[in-house]
Amino acid sequence: MLTNSKNPKLSTYDNTTPKADIQTYFDGPIKAWGIIQDWRGRVVSRFDVDMVGSWEGGVGTLKENFRYYNGDTQKRVWTITKNADGNYTGKADDIIGDATGFSNGSALQWNYKMDITVDDRTYRINFDDWMWQMNDGVLINRSYLKKYGFTVAELTLFMKK
Numbered sequence: 001m002l003t004n005s006k007n008p009k010l011s012t013y014d015n016t017t018p019k020a021d022i023q024t025y026f027d028g029p030i031k032a033w034g035i036i037q038d039w040r041g042r043v044v045s046r047f048d049v050d051m052v053g054s055w056e057g058g059v060g061t062l063k064e065n066f067r068y069y070n071g072d073t074q075k076r077v078w079t080i081t082k083n084a085d086g087n088y089t090g091k092a093d094d095i096i097g098d099a100t101g102f103s104n105g106s107a108l109q110w111n112y113k114m115d116i117t118v119d120d121r122t123y124r125i126n127f128d129d130w131m132w133q134m135n136d137g138v139l140i141n142r143s144y145l146k147k148y149g150f151t152v153a154e155l156t157l158f159m160k161k
């Protein structure tokens with residue numbers, strides 16, 4: 001299952017609804033459930049997330065509290081800024097540099113880098129993060145974790161406002 005990305009284009013989602021809006025969706029409490037699959041498709045991690053977002057002007061804060069099924073916990077706080085061109089920049093302590101975010105129709109795309117430790121080794125991974133706004137306050141997130149351009153793992157997350 002070690003493959004190159006399918007390279008979807010954000011323009012594919014022109015005029016699709018419901019419209020994805022970062023500032024609207026990531027405002028208030030959100031509950032999420034996720035899995036991580038290795039390159040073979042095996043589920044290697046399951047987790048729940050409680051999130052709370054707030055916005056002041058064009059700057060948002062998203063607090064994430066992860067509870068992994070193996071007992072581990074993790075916290076991440078994003079600061080998300082809406083840029084003059086309508087796109088977004090995100091920062092968090094464990095993100096390398098800036099995350100960049102784009103939206104079109106029902107889709108959002110984020111790109112960022114993160115160091116991930118697996119079996120006592122640390123790898124710099126590129127995240128190609130796609131989200132689709134659904135009805136009833138649901139957002140589906142698929143992240144393609146890449147190393148040297150190859151997808152080495154996938155993360156699936158279902159969010160509910």
